[in-house]
Amino acid sequence: MEWLFKFPQLNSDLLLTFKRAIDGSLRSLTRVYGQSIEDVFYPLQRVLIFFENAISNAPWPLVVLALSAIAWLAARRWTIVGAVVGTLIAIGLLGLWQDAMKTISLVFVATIFSISIGIPFGILMNRFKQVGGVLQTILDIMQTMPPFVYLIPVVMLLGIGRVPGFIAVVIYAIPPIIRLTDLGIRLVDKEVLEAADAYGCSPWQKLLKVQMPLAMPTIMAGINQTIMMALGMVVIASMIGVQGLGLNVLQAIANQYFTQGIFNGFAIVGIAIIFDRISQAYGHRLQKHRGRAHE
Template identity: 50%
Template sequence: MTSIFPHLSLADPINEKVALLVQNYGDAFHSFSLVVLKYLLVPLESGLRIMPPWLLLIFAGLLAWHATRKLSLAALFVLLLYAIGAFGLWDKLMQTLALMLVATVLSIVLGIPLGILCSQNRWVRRGLLPVLDVMQTLPSFVYLIPVLMLFGLGKVPAIFATVIYSLPPLIRLTDLGIRQVDGDVVEAARSFGTSRWQMLIGVQLPLARPSIMAGINQTTMMSLSMVVIASMIGSRGLGEDVLAGIQTLDVGKGMQAGIAIVILAIVIDRISQGYGQERRARMAISANRRARVQARQSARSAGLGEPETAGDTASRHV
């Protein structure tokens, strides 16, 4: 049967480009991976594995209590993490946690500035949105192929694949949170000479904090899921047991590691949500006060006197 479709293929051009990239910049990628291992991943993982488990459990309980203000919930989280140690998976839990923390920190360092840039420049936003769409719609396994060719097997390619996979939600929600700050609050501060930097630091970012924290929460969860998938290229950790369970049809081993991953995801999710939702009103009031102070200072420096209604206007709309 004659086909009406022409023969098109992206495989050969992509393979040629990747091979050229590896040939020209392979040494640079290798050096960069050594820097990430030496200064980020290895110290963090070694510190977590050397630290006594009881100390980490206490720290996790205090962190959960500080985030949620619920002692019973913090105690439950400690018991759940203790159960992972009882499964004999504590060492692998620390490996997974170290990978996830490094990937999340790198995502935050890249994502929040890019989100701020998108909110301040519509052309940057228009150019970046299609890239984010592609990053979010590509299957997670596809990210493993190029990083595997550039960095080889191990934990470094797992980190970079995780960063690419988990970055879009943080950029989008940072951009959305800043753009959704009440326009009247922005105008109330801008009318008294507040600079763009003062506006961003003193008004927009504090009021956009719930949205930014939601982005950090989503990025953290996606980092954890991708770190598990990245066990296929040698990242180790809890995902290694899941993969071994699949390969050997050991359902019990795979389920045990899967339950440990679920426990870790629940604990991290509730803690990050607690920091994002708690004291939201307090942060809004604080941002309102800073806006009023900056507006008054700008008015005094301009010789306009201290405004009487700027604070009331900002308070009413916050």
């Protein structure tokens, strides 16, 4: 009766041989093609360094002014602009300005990449049902996979540094924008689509001029979630060399620096609030505009 209480396992020697074969193949791949793989991602590294230097080396009043202008254009509310300015000044007074700018630059570039990749995949997911089914399964796996697992393949292929951390952030943050792009397109009223067909719109005209504009509030919600997930992953990606506030939190944990961890945690929360309020406010404005258009 012992078999009822102890689950049968595969032959341990066979399983060990299988694991070693896979791990050995990956190590051989990185030894032989490691430099070629790094060369492929070298332009991406230059892009990351460019944005990091541009934001980190910019005069702080210019950065505050730029983010305040973005907040005003997105929300048209002085309360949100004041919150952005107050949060940035508080981060600077805590001595975390440079690290915060590195974090913001990484999240900004990761969000741009996630949007440029996620929206086309969301359209494919909506347009082709078989592709949508496969993508749905992949996204389910991606969103239930522990974040630390994303670090393993990128570190094996690219080592430690900006690029592997950036790739892990993008992979972790991209599912919401894909899902909500698909959802936004599916939520467009059928009557509107029938009217577009009646006017003789081609499928691409209907997508670009009818469905995408009407789906934009939902897509903005996906962008908001992508930004939040990217910020959350930045802290974990600090384990493989991503600089910024996440690295400070990791050092605080390793050395038991309570105040350093708390201050950097509050700075990350402040940046999250800035991005969240700006993207949400812009999404609400689009929603109101959509409501007036229906009226």
